[in-house]
Amino acid sequence: MFELKTEADLLAVFRYRDRKHVELSRDVTLPSYVSHYLTWSHGRRVFLVFALPGAAPKGIVFESGSEGPPVPQMCDWCQQVGLGAQVGLLTARRDRQRTVGVLVCSDLGCRDRLDYVAARAGVDAEPAIRALLQRMDRFAETLGFERTGS
Numbered sequence: 001m002f003e004l005k006t007e008a009d010l011l012a013v014f015r016y017r018d019r020k021h022v023e024l025s026r027d028v029t030l031p032s033y034v035s036h037y038l039t040w041s042h043g044r045r046v047f048l049v050f051a052l053p054g055a056a057p058k059g060i061v062f063e064s065g066s067e068g069p070p071v072p073q074m075c076d077w078c079q080q081v082g083l084g085a086q087v088g089l090l091t092a093r094r095d096r097q098r099t100v101g102v103l104v105c106s107d108l109g110c111r112d113r114l115d116y117v118a119a120r121a122g123v124d125a126e127p128a129i130r131a132l133l134q135r136m137d138r139f140a141e142t143l144g145f146e147r148t149g150s
């Protein structure tokens, strides 16, 4: 759980070079307490702000690419297949020349899918969500963010 008080707080979690690309949407209300992560989209861009427990939030600006092929694919982050969501390639700019891609639920609704699967299995979703946040953190590390903990 982390708090975003103002638009300036929200912008500050993104890398400096990404801030000019951040567009808010009406899905984002401030101030707000965020549990695990916040995501929203604007045009072809998908935004993610997440935090591991006790760590500072990090923000990533993604571009959504073309839709994935119409076959069930596994999301790299929640490791669920399908469940009503398209899995597609999201790319983020690492620097001027390079982008890094990840094959994930196109709407980044990974937590909802993990909640659903855990509820059906009658188990606590929290460990799976923690693993999801750690995968997000490893991806953020490839963009130049410092890794949080282990």
Ligand SMILES: [Zn+2]
Binding pocket: 075, 076, 077, 078, 079, 080, 104, 105, 108, 109, 110, 113
């Ligand atoms: Zn997913």
